[in-house]
Amino acid sequence: MTLAGKRLQTGDALAPDADWWRGGVIYQVYPRSFQDTSGDGVGDLIGIAERIGYIASLGVDAIWISPFFTSPMKDFGYDVSDYTNVDPMFGTLGDFDYLVKVAHEHGIRIIIDLVISHSSDQHPWFLESRKSRTNPKSDWYVWADPKPDGTPPNNWLSIFGGSAWQWDGTREQYFMHNFLTSQPDLNLHNEEVQAALLDVVRFWLDRGVDGFRLDTINFYFHDKELRDNPPLAKELRNDTIAPAVNPYNHQLHVYDKNRPENLDFLRRLRSLLDEYPGTTAVGEVGDAQIGLQIVADYTSGGDKMHMCYAFDFLANERLTVARIRKTLTDFMTAAPEGWACWAFSNHDVVRHATRWGSGIHEREHYLRMLAGIIMSLRGSISLYQGEELGLTEADLAFEDLRDPYGIQFWPDFKGRDGCRTPMVWSEYEQSAGFTNGQPWLPVPPEHRHLAVDTQENVQASMLNHYRRMLAFRRAHRPLVKGSLEFLETGDHVLSMIRREGNEAVYCAFNLSEEMQVVERPQGLVESLDGHGFSGFLRADTIEIPPYDAFFGRIG
Template identity: 55%
Template sequence: MSKKQQPKASPDPVPTSTDWWRSGVIYQVYPRSYADSNGDGIGDLPGITRKLDYIARLGVDAVWLSPFFKSPMKDFGYDVSDYCDVDPMFGTLDDFRELVAKARKLGLKVMIDQVLSHCSDQHPWFIESRSSRTNPKADWFVWADAKPDGNPPNNWLSVFGGSSWQWDTRRRQYYLHNFLTSQPDLNFHNPEVQQALLDSVKFWLDLGVNGLRLDAINFCYHDEKLRNNPGTGEPEASPGTAPSTNPYSWQKHVYDRSRPDALKFLQRMRALTDQYPDATMVGEVGDESGMLMVAKYTADGDKLHMGYCFDLLTEDFNAPYIRSVIDKFQKAAPTPDKGWACWAISNHDVKRVATRWAGQDPRAERLAAALQLSLRGASCIYQGDELGLPEADVAFEDLQDPYGITMWPEFKGRDGCRTPFPWDADKDDLGFSGGKKVRKLKKKAKPWLPVSPAHRALAVSEQEDDPDALLHHYRHLLKWRRNQPELMQGELALLPADGAVLAYVREHAGGRVLCAFNISDKPVKFALPQGLKIAGLLEDSGATGAKAAPKGEKISFEPYGALFARLA
């Protein structure tokens, strides 16, 4: 570690509350698109620091920053070339220290992305590894000989299209890449690789971060025998990790990801993070078994603290499907020691929830928020969810995402959920670029992605002045939730399936709260199961569009109505 990278003393530690993550609400910031402090068209760390007051006022517990490390930006930071430094486009290590210090003053915890399964082909580790078959890092990446006919060693596919093997003329071998060819996979079967990555994680924990979001963590191990994956044929619908139009989804990925060895590495990660008060890990587990794999990766209190998958990041927005996802996890992890979920309904990799689920219906947007924040576990809100931002329409010539460029037109990639955040409706770039440095510029650069005209009316400036806006609904809901021990700490029991209504009971210390949602655009009636009776509605929750009969045994829902009630 170079002298410039040695961490300075961390600020005073955040007061210890080691289980904050169990009911924590995490706000994800995509740095490139949040706030540009210097007018270069790209969001940065000083810009985020300037907006931390807004995040704190929302009422969340932590802010998760997508990658801001040194990178050639082929995959916009998810191709790291230096795990222990900030890319100059985002600022400096001192800028990060300032961000952490201000977050602490505001009562916010800071979580950062850790991209451990792969790095950039411009990382010094890979540059050395590819230089020969005998150098000290020759085995730090996954190398394999060609078949006798010159083809790749097996049938594994890349998520971003084509074979997951890339030929290298220096070593006259193939190397593995589960994503872009410029993102070679690290060889986790090598103990030196594990230790180097643990050292890089420790660097950031010593700087004061409170949590880690582990990107594609189930991709970190591969089958050493390089056995072929079995084929499944073309799926009728997207199974979760990739769209059905992507051949990646036509295989059962039993040998190139979700290998049992990954759990042993996560135990080492947990032993490290447990040395830091308040530190937590949430893992992205992209696997077709969804919540079952999340349970496996979070079981026994010695691996991930919590995890999420793609089960609620699909187009499916109906009571039977969402109930099945919850039920799957409930059965796999009936008690906290068997696993813990972080519920995500939106993020930087999928179409925005306001379009994907709600169809830009304000009632459905409010219901989605109430549903997510009443589930047992933690929650992750993606920037703009609180504004109801729809998916932006990005023209092909403006696309930046290599995944979308490759898969166009049936899959348009991830740029539509990554456009600049709308702060001020009266400004040309909706206030994305602002601050003293910007005001001194004669001409600021265009934002890296076009600002969406559809976001102008939903800008923060517009919603602040409208008491009925979704932003205020989120603020109220988050504040109200903190005072409901049943939602913060309670068990969850699903009620029997009933058409368009999803209902469950949260129970803690003798208190029981009914959470019920009409996930449809039609009015419906719902009869409580025998033995359940509503004692009173929790009308201060902000839930709307539902009312109970005088005897408290039947509920009438308007389209997308939601109800919270205390049970007798």
């Protein structure tokens, strides 16, 4: 399954820093919605390659590409039927190789989204597994007998609604699915399954990828005894992972996911990655109750994940000084040597420009401040395509929906299509420059004036604010890899010092609608510029306008 056991030659413009991921900035591309070159209304790999210059101009370190593998597309690529090939709608393996080459030539690394907690029910592995209880792959998926009354073996629920168990008449057993019924869960208790999945990882490493975003990494193992999940008290429920209308939130998920057996498999995976210097893995931890502790467990010790991608800042609750401090402090306490990857938006949640920005009087100033905050936190960063343009969540009509999740729970939950609409490249071109055909999701009219070509040459645009802030971050090493110390400056101002070696940077953000004045911290010698914010230094104080920031050098 490997390509002669070695990585393909894919360009030589990458910096030789094996530790690049620590503090790296990752730009998430949702390929269906980024750039279409074939005219079928769906983005493709060549489209990403054609836009590499734009991505490089942002100043990011890597691209995370959401799934492009062969798939029936019941969940838009998160249901894989062939782990080692490209779905024709996205192109070919040759197109992927070309994309990696072009990206590397621009100094951009490629991270791919690997979905190995489950596959499509059209995967050859599952087609064989469901034939009988005795075939060679009969134990490759999670099968269980019904209760005596014919009902499912336990109370586990699917994130997409209903039971996590689906009856199969051929085997006269249930199979487990944490998501759609067409996404059966692989049985990672089976060593052959683990070996097959590690072969997939090696295939793509040999193809030149620089790392993996591992989907739903805490879902890999289930409880062998199939014990019922306990109920979760109403006051502890959280709608970050599943919408409030979904009873999935009524359970504490201790047996259908978050199992301790996962740690040994993650060590095997890390050992494989270590054979390819400079590669990395970021695991998506899907848990609203104990997510930070899992992130700490999975990134501690230097022998599992390089970093984890948590949902703490993907929730509906608007950011506050106290919440940011608590989240970072809790993580640093639980895993002082661990590393997190922070995100405010992605392909699964309402864009933060809407989620947090709705009702904000000066929303553009607010979004600029949020960009400054995420780029100043200790950890790596994931930016979602269009975030740098200030794109809001699209409000789509029911007939335009494509997401089965939204269709299932409409109108209480509208699904994920609103954050997946096409990237807007040109205000006046057909489909905003995304495609020559009919786009798979409509281009929101309100996005057109935010298109890249309208912002490109406007110094004060949101796009150029992101570029400035990313350049400022790169120019000051403490913001990339440094330690973090919070300072007490009240409920409205988030203040911290980032230190690396002999260099230290003071950062202060005003999360309120009023001018804030804070004391000049001890050791502050000068203000820093180049970031685009307007907070200023006086003799003994710092004044920060509403939704603005100040950066200074600590001597």
